Amino acid sequence: MKIHKFEDLLKKQLSDKAFKTEYEALDAEFTLAKEVIALRKKQKMTQKELAERMKTSQPAIARIESGSYKNLSLRVINKLAKALGAKPVIHLKASR
Numbered sequence: 597m598k599i600h601k602f603e604d605l606l607k608k609q610l611s612d613k614a615f616k617t618e619y620e621a622l623d624a625e626f627t628l629a630k631e632v633i634a635l636r637k638k639q640k641m642t643q644k645e646l647a648e649r650m651k652t653s654q655p656a657i658a659r660i661e662s663g664s665y666k667n668l669s670l671r672v673i674n675k676l677a678k679a680l681g682a683k684p685v686i687h688l689k690a691s692r
Contacts, residue, residue, distance in 0.1 A: 622663065628673075629663035635680040636661075649679035 610616045636646050643657040650657075652675075659665040660676070670686070677684045 625665075625668075626663040628668070629661050632657075632676060632680070633661050635682055639680065641680075646676075646679055650675045 610619065636643070643661070644654045647654045647657045656665075660668065660672075670684075673684050673686075676682075
């Protein structure tokens with residue numbers, strides 16, 4: 597079985613216009629998820645430990661980190677930031 601690098605597969609998929617449109621539409625959600633994971637791991641913290649700091653459940657943290665958490669409120673983002681010792685930065689970006 598041949599092993600492929602994620603970046604190579606993504607590059608190939610992004611050549612498909614419909615895929616690229618959907619991928620870009622999800623960019624903000626996945627960017628936040630990647631940032632949460634990176635900050636949590638940098639602090640050598642488990643999802644359970646982060647959940648305890650936020651007074652929520654580990655599955656809630658897993659949903660946030662999956663990028664599939666819908667309707668993530670500013671309140672939750674602020675709680676995440678505080679639990680991770682970070683500061684949220686929110687901005688609007690003009691669409692094409």
